[in-house]
Amino acid sequence: MSPPSRQSDPSIEYSEGSQIKTLLAILPYLWPTGRSDLKTRVIAALIALLFAKVITVVTPFSFKYAVDSLTNGGAAVSVYSLMLVPIFLVIAYGFGRVMMIVMTQIRDGLFAKVGQSAVRDLAIRTFNHMHRLSLRFHLERRTGGLTRVIERGTKGIDVILRFSLFNSFPTMIELTFVCGILAWNYGWIYAAITAVTVILYVGFTFLMTEWRIAIRRAMNEADTEANTKAVDSLLNYETVKYFGNEQHEADRFEVSMKKYEAAAVKTWTSLTVLNSGQALIFTIGMTICMILAAQSVEQGVLTVGDFVLINAFMIQLYLPLNFLGTVYRDIKQGLIDVETMFSLMDVSPDVQDVAGAKDLVVPNGDIEFDNVCFSYDPARDILKNVSFKVPAGSTTAIVGPSGAGKSTISRILYRFYNLASGEIRIDGQDIAKTTQGSLRAAIGMVPQDTVLFNDTILYNIGYGRPGASNEEIKEAAKMAQVHDFVLKLPEGYDALVGERGLKLSGGEKQRVAIARTILKAPPILILDEATSALDTLTEQEIQSALGMVSKDRTTLVIAHRLSTVVDADEILVLVAGEVVERGKHADLLDKQGVYADMWNRQLEADEARRLLAENQETGIIQPVVPQIR
Ligand SMILES: Nc1ncnc2c1ncn2[C@@H]1O[C@H](COP(=O)(O)OP(=O)(O)OP(=O)(O)O)[C@@H](O)[C@H]1O
Numbered sequence: 250m251s252p253p254s255r256q257s258d259p260s261i262e263y264s265e266g267s268q269i270k271t272l273l274a275i276l277p278y279l280w281p282t283g284r285s286d287l288k289t290r291v292i293a294a295l296i297a298l299l300f301a302k303v304i305t306v307v308t309p310f311s312f313k314y315a316v317d318s319l320t321n322g323g324a325a326v327s328v329y330s331l332m333l334v335p336i337f338l339v340i341a342y343g344f345g346r347v348m349m350i351v352m353t354q355i356r357d358g359l360f361a362k363v364g365q366s367a368v369r370d371l372a373i374r375t376f377n378h379m380h381r382l383s384l385r386f387h388l389e390r391r392t393g394g395l396t397r398v399i400e401r402g403t404k405g406i407d408v409i410l411r412f413s414l415f416n417s418f419p420t421m422i423e424l425t426f427v428c429g430i431l432a433w434n435y436g437w438i439y440a441a442i443t444a445v446t447v448i449l450y451v452g453f454t455f456l457m458t459e460w461r462i463a464i465r466r467a468m469n470e471a472d473t474e475a476n477t478k479a480v481d482s483l484l485n486y487e488t489v490k491y492f493g494n495e496q497h498e499a500d501r502f503e504v505s506m507k508k509y510e511a512a513a514v515k516t517w518t519s520l521t522v523l524n525s526g527q528a529l530i531f532t533i534g535m536t537i538c539m540i541l542a543a544q545s546v547e548q549g550v551l552t553v554g555d556f557v558l559i560n561a562f563m564i565q566l567y568l569p570l571n572f573l574g575t576v577y578r579d580i581k582q583g584l585i586d587v588e589t590m591f592s593l594m595d596v597s598p599d600v601q602d603v604a605g606a607k608d609l610v611v612p613n614g615d616i617e618f619d620n621v622c623f624s625y626d627p628a629r630d631i632l633k634n635v636s637f638k639v640p641a642g643s644t645t646a647i648v649g650p651s652g653a654g655k656s657t658i659s660r661i662l663y664r665f666y667n668l669a670s671g672e673i674r675i676d677g678q679d680i681a682k683t684t685q686g687s688l689r690a691a692i693g694m695v696p697q698d699t700v701l702f703n704d705t706i707l708y709n710i711g712y713g714r715p716g717a718s719n720e721e722i723k724e725a726a727k728m729a730q731v732h733d734f735v736l737k738l739p740e741g742y743d744a745l746v747g748e749r750g751l752k753l754s755g756g757e758k759q760r761v762a763i764a765r766t767i768l769k770a771p772p773i774l775i776l777d778e779a780t781s782a783l784d785t786l787t788e789q790e791i792q793s794a795l796g797m798v799s800k801d802r803t804t805l806v807i808a809h810r811l812s813t814v815v816d817a818d819e820i821l822v823l824v825a826g827e828v829v830e831r832g833k834h835a836d837l838l839d840k841q842g843v844y845a846d847m848w849n850r851q852l853e854a855d856e857a858r859r860l861l862a863e864n865q866e867t868g869i870i871q872p873v874v875p876q877i878r
Pocket residue numbers: 388625626631650651652653654655656657658697
């Protein structure tokens with residue numbers, strides 16, 4: 250049997266038979282330490298439960314006496330008592346039933362807070378854990394599947410707590426009560442038949458449910474798969490349209506939905522088998538009891554009221570038992586869901602603070618890469634013996650072909666990954682030995698592709714420093730040249746940016762990202778192609794803004810457009826993970842090496858573009874073929 254998570258989440262360990270462990274891990278939530286209010290609620294709920302059960306068992310007696318007094322009418326002394334007694338008894342019966350329901354409702358109401366507080370607690374813990382896990386984990390994971398696991402897991406906790414406390418346990422109490430009363434009043438045979446019926450019923454239910462759980466797992470698996478595909482497809486809405494692949498997406502989704510359909514149908518048909526079997530077992534037991542009772546009534550040993558009472562007991566017992574099947578299923582399902590969630594919690598982050606990690610202190614902001622080797626996958630080296638220094642306050646540019654490992658340098662400086670070997674030091678401190686929080690607080694990042702939160706522009710810029718005032722946010726926006734643009738929007742700073750920021754243009758998004766980094770005001774700055782999506786004019790404006798921001802900061806610029814880095818204090822040329830050239834712009838040009846080559850090519854391309862634009866303006870239709878070597 251494969252758990253729902255195995256295919257979609259290869260790193261989640263799942264061990265069969267650890268359900269007792271899971272159950273034990275959940276139990277403390279029933280008795281939360283330090284929450285006397287919740288404990289009081291649990292006790293009050295248990296008292297309400299006990300009341301409900303006592304009333305449940307006592308109420309049928311009023312029914313029996315009502316029937317007896319009605320059927321023995323002839324023996325009654327007066328017409329008055331003939332009518333009064335049964336009516337009173339029937340009212341008592343009605344009252345008993347109402348009380349039973351009221352008590353049950355009080356119990357549920359009292360317990361709601363206990364269950365929900367457990368749900369909240371676990372949801373928050375899992376959420377925090379997800380954020381602690383490494384980038385590697387998240388890149389390998391499908392977000393849709395992950396949120397589902399958390400959603401189902403937290404719900405599972407509530408189900409388990411509620412059902413184990415309010416169904417399995419009370420039903421056992423009721424069964425004991427009923428068997429005791431039957432044995433005491435009508436002889437052991439009735440108690441024995443009832444007990445055997447219930448045992449057979451429970452055994453059958455458990456066996457069948459085991460079989461059904463496998464089916465349920467397949468259904469969950471298909472469900473997660475379909476959901477992941479739908480989320481992924483909708484996230485890629487634009488891409489789907491670019492390639493006109495709606496049909497392809499629909500087909501993929503349909504394959505998953507068909508799997509789900511098949512599994513869901515099987516789940517329902519197996520439920521039919523289960524329900525019919527349950528009904529059969531119980532009805533046989535009850536019928537035997539009723540035949541015995543009927544014979545006894547005929548022989549005059551029992552009254553008609555007794556006959557009715559035995560029937561009432563059994564029917565009453567059937568209600569929670571009928572529910573027990575569902576409960577067992579839901580508890581088992583809940584345990585699976587919770588276990589999947591717990592195993593997610595057991596995944597430990599790749600990147601962890603070492604024992605005794607100290608906070609990074611950045612008095613100056615010197616960065617040093619010392620013989621750094623790195624690979625995402627051991628089979629393929631990405632960075633090979635990269636060494637360089639960025640003295641405090643200076644700007645170093647990294648240039649090189651696509652895929653050379655430029656963005657990777659920024660990621661490892663942020664410590665999203667551990668190094669294979671070598672060291673990265675900031676002001677002399679090995680970043681592998683500092684706390685991740687303090688490290689990340691010291692670095693500002695304008696990433697290559699900015700993703701924004703689906704919220705207002707104000708929120709997205711303010712994200713750079715939670716708690717910043719609106720004035721500060723607007724100030725940052727002005728510096729990043731995004732203020733004027735925002736004022737043009739009908740809703741201004743309250744305009745929503747759409748999912749992942751898709752309602753903004755690439756350049757606007759980048760400027761929002763720059764603004765929020767300006768607001769963070771970190772001592773170290775990384776700009777990854779920070780101005781790649783801008784037109785020349787805006788780019789120049791932003792360059793000046795960035796120049797101001799990076800003036801007293803240690804800055805690492807990753808750039809494709811070499812014109813933006815001519816002023817850098819040092820330029821590193823990275824090719825296939827190796828620094829092949831380094832120096833100032835002029836020196837590198839003199840070298841006539843890789844950099845000079847890249848520079849010339851860009852110049853030619855720029856010149857070609859300029860000529861093309863000019864010719865179009867003057868109306869000369871004469872395409873200029875850019876000479877790119
Ligand atoms: N999470 C990852 N897992 C495995 N390989 C990765 C991962 N991220 C990047 N790579 C690989 O590492 C190499 C370097 O990637 P990187 O993003 O650093 O390139 P880059 O120099 O920034 O390129 P570009 O100029 O196109 O942005 C690429 O070949 C890429 O395929």
